[in-house]
Amino acid sequence: MKIDPNHLCILAAIIDAGGLSEGAVAVSKSQPSVSRTIAMLEARLGARLFEKGRRPLRPTELCLSLAEQGRIIAQASETASLSAAHYSRGKSGTARIAGTPIFMDGVIANMIASFQGAFPKVTINQTYGYMAELTEQLTAGNIDLGICPVSAASVPAGFAFKPLLRGRNVIACAPSHPLARKSAFKLADIASYPWIAPPAGSPLYSDLRGALGSIGITDFRVSFTGGSLASILSVMAGSESLTVLPYSVVFMQSHSKTVTALPVKLKHPERELGFLWREDRPVRPAVQRFRKYLESEFQVLANHIEQKGRAAVWRA
Amino acid sequence: MKIDPNHLCILAAIIDAGGLSEGAVAVSKSQPSVSRTIAMLEARLGARLFEKGRRPLRPTELCLSLAEQGRIIAQASETASLSAAHYSRGKSGTARIAGTPIFMDGVIANMIASFQGAFPKVTINQTYGYMAELTEQLTAGNIDLGICPVSAASVPAGFAFKPLLRGRNVIACAPSHPLARKSAFKLADIASYPWIAPPAGSPLYSDLRGALGSIGITDFRVSFTGGSLASILSVMAGSESLTVLPYSVVFMQSHSKTVTALPVKLKHPERELGFLWREDRPVRPAVQRFRKYLESEFQVLANHIEQKGRAAVWRA
DNA sequence: AGTCAATATACCCTAATGTTATGAAAATTG
């Protein structure tokens, strides 16, 4: 015979509360309702659950063993409620994000770290990809959110885009670089250093030529290409190489003193870094939470960048 | 928000069974019923439990974590059902019995042992007492069943009595006793040995005089009195003492070769050993089970006693 | 594209559960 788990919970509540009336309050039901529920349970079980004619209701041994299970059930039910609440407030769950490697490594990774500090039960699933892969993965439902530089005009149909940071590229080098230590230098000097090119196919790669062209440099030597941010920084630290990086990336690395920006005004790309997602997909709470978190982080970051950048890089 | 434990069970069933329809079968409900239950749950949670528009129904992560609890609940519910079934079949629970010490130790204890072998989850709560205490304890609800010699006529109002064994007392002694080794002896010889008297107040004590009187012995020396069965047997084994015991007790001890009965025909008491209980009290299944068990054991015992007794004791 | 199998909806109905008012009985207290 199957016993309704609810009834077992009520049983446990009565016993733990020390009385039918108190138990009724504990499960927020009326006293008669609980009384009748017990009576029906007894009838179905064909056994008494409380000794007859005792006013401080005394449970039988059967009742006690059933209440044991009732407690377990109440506990599980409570846990379920909590995890549902957690989930729908975005405090647990999974957010699957993907983005361009340089940004993910140079900017987002830091934010993920602090996000995880605040919401440790949210699992972040991070992968890499450029625009084409991102739209593909979003459509396939493999990721929830893309993060990449997009020119607002080129957002594909069916996708939503929320800009976070305007694109500002800078010429980056190691802090120990000869040019970084000069207060002033000629643009022509720049061209003589070896260049690190971002991974082929990345938006940065095309930015590189455009940016240098904008300051009259068309001829330069590429000494290293295709690496991740980590390898770019390593190469840069051990050489006199230059490269073009988003200022946000340089800024985020500034505390580690591995990279700095030269005070050269480049032509900035039309693109803005932002979120990309399919607008026809429901947004899971954890994703929503993560998005909001990054948005506020980026707002702070954007201010800092604007101030520091104006002072140190495009002061010209 | 409180989640109905039943719904969590259903969730678990669906996932474990690998489909809504199979899950419905698993919880023995119709498919539409389960479908609607899920839909309502989703509405209340404000979150999807299964991904929309996927035919082999795919659970969301929230669903999985809820199902986890559902499994716990199903398990607890199952356990509760089982323990209820066990209980109402008398396979678990408690039986509180009390009886006269000599019978409890000499006869019932053995039966309890075998009963416990058959029903290990039934707790037997054994205490001692004579008629007066038994009726008192029964009325107070401290015990479920009394076991003692009662003359059918003297059953108090409100009590029920079920006879198990007619009273047959014998003269008992150690197997090594001089009289036990003789094939024949005069009754007068008996009187010369020291006597062990049963505990004062016990029915046996009054039986002692009556029985010996019936064979013409009125003058005898009491060397030991008041002990339990164990002490009586010990004293008897180490001396040439005689005593009067129920033949059932002597019979049950026969395998241990610590006591034997002299072939003397005594006047048997009017009383019969039997169960005593209050007929206005509901009988718990475990008590019922125990009672039935003892009844059948006693039936067998009664036959054995009748045969063996006729052959060895009251053959005269 | 058509078929099949799985899930969702519509509809009706029963039974469980809730509420308030009230009765009964055990426990407590003067």
Place this chain on the structure above:
DNA sequence: CAATTTTCATAACATTAGGGTATATTGACT
């Protein structure tokens, strides 16, 4: 020990969650 209080049970009634059958809908597969 009678009066009172506390606690539980019952009655009567309203509501609705939840069950079933029949049927529509929709992914998935050939």
